[in-house]
Amino acid sequence: MTFGGKFLVPTIEIRDIAQYAGQKVLIQGWLYNLRESGKLLFPIFRDGTGLLQGVVAKSAVSPEVFERVKNLTQESSLRAEGQVREDKRAPGGFELDVTNVEIIQCIPPEQPYPISLKEHGIEFLMDHRHLWLRSSRQRAILGVRHEVIKAARDFFDDRGFTLVDTPIFTPAACEGTTTLFEVNYFDDKAYLTQSGQLYNEAAAAAVGKTYCFGPVFRAEKSKTRRHLTEFWMLEPEVAFAGLDEICALAEQLVASLIERVLENRQTELKTLERDITKLEPCRELPFPRITYDEAVKILQSHGSEIQWGGDFGGTDETILSQHFQKPVLITRYPTQVKAFYMAPDPERPELALCIDMLAPEGYGEIIGGGERIAGYDLLVKRLEEHALPREAFEWYLDLRRYGAFPHSGFGMGIERFVGWICGLEHVRETIPFPRMLYRLTP
C-alpha cells in the first residue's frame, strides 16, 4: 500500500517539523497521549526525536480515519500523514492536521501500556525500565549521557591520546580483593575488571598518552544513590606526567564536558529542570584545590568526627562538595587509605600524590587518581603490604623492569558525572539498564 501517496509525501522526523510548515508530511512513531473534545481529537505523536500534536476534526476526515484515531491507545505504533501548521496553542508551536493514520500495532485496551503519564513508584519504574526509557525525562538523560561520552572522546582525541581498550576478564584484582565478581573461565577462575588502569599503564608506555572507556564491575554490597555494580569509567593515563599535570588534565576535562553539554543539550537540561546557573561557573578554570590536611580542617570546623589519617565518609564528601561552588580537587591523602600503586610524596612519604575531585551541590566524588609508583622495589614492597598475589602482578612489575617511567592518570565515573550534570537524585537513571545490589533485570 502506498498509504496516501507515501512516495510523494516526505517522511520526516518531528525535530525538523519547523522546516515543513505548510507542507504535507508523514511521521512514524507512537501515540504519546490522546485528548478528545467532542468531534475533535488531539493525538500527540512521539517519534524519538520529539513530540507533535495532531488535530483530527470529524468533519475533515473520513469516519474510518476518525474512529481509527479515536480508538488508539497510549504507545500504539503508527504512521500519520497530514499538513504541518504553525499554531501557538500546540505544545512545540506546530501541529499536524491529520489526514490519514496507518496503525502498525494497536495496544489492546485489556492490556494497556503500563506506564501512564501520572506518577509511579521507583520499583515499578525499574521493573519496566525497558519501557520507562521512552519517557521524556529518561530520553533527556540518555541525550546528556551521549553528549558527555562524545565530548570526552573528542577531548582526549584532540589532545593526541590514543584509545586503547582494556580487558574485562582479568586474572586478579586491580585494587581491593573483596569486591570482585568471580566467573568461570573454562577450568580456571576469572574476575570482571574493576578498572582498566593497570593495563592503561602498559598502554601509556606504548603510546605515551592513552585512555580507556568501558564498563567496570564492583561486587560491593553498597545500597546508596551513588552506587551501581556495573558502571562506565573513563580512564586516561599519561606517561611522564606528575600530580600537577594530571590535576590540570582533570579540571580541563570536566570544564570541557560541562561546556559541551551547556552548548548542545539545552533542551534536555530544560526537560530535566536543571538549574544551569549552578553549572555555568564550572566552565571556568581553575577549580579550587585543597590538600587533604586542609580538607580535614574544614570538616572538623563543620562538626565532622574525622581524624587525620582516616578516609572521608559519605557525609564528609557532602560537606566538602557543598563548601565550594565548583568542583574541588583534593590532593595528598594519607598513603594508608589509598591503593597500593599510589606514589608517595617525596617530601612527606606518609602522603600519596593523589587527587580526588568532588562535584558541587553535594554530589561528591567523580574523579579519583594520581601519580603511580614508578620504581620496582617500592612497588614490590607495597604488593606485600597489601597482601596481593605476586604472580598475578608479574606482568605489571615488568613495566618497572623494562624502562620504568613516571606516569599519572585518573578515573572518572560517567554515571556520577551525568547524575551531577542532570541534577538527579540517584545514579540509577544515568545508565540505560542499571545493575545494582538487588537489580539484575530487565
Next chain:
RNA sequence: UCCUCGGUAGCUCAAUGGUAGAGCAUUCGGCUGUUAACCGAAGGGUUGCAGGUUCGAGUCCUGCCCGAGGAGCCA
C-alpha cells in the same frame, strides 16, 4: 552485613481493632481547541507470605519474602 522506613485495585495512595475507599488507567456516554483536558456512569481486591492474639485483624504480635533510603566501601 548492619540500621531505618515501607508492601492495600493495573498504577499512585487513603482507611481509631468494627461493612475495603479515592484519583488515574480500562469500558460506556457527553463536549469542535484540548494542554497529565474536563463532566457523568460501570467493572476492578486472597490488603507480600505463614502462623498467632482477639467476638472481630489491612490495622496488634512472631517469623519469613520483597523493595526503598542510609552506614561501611567506593567512581
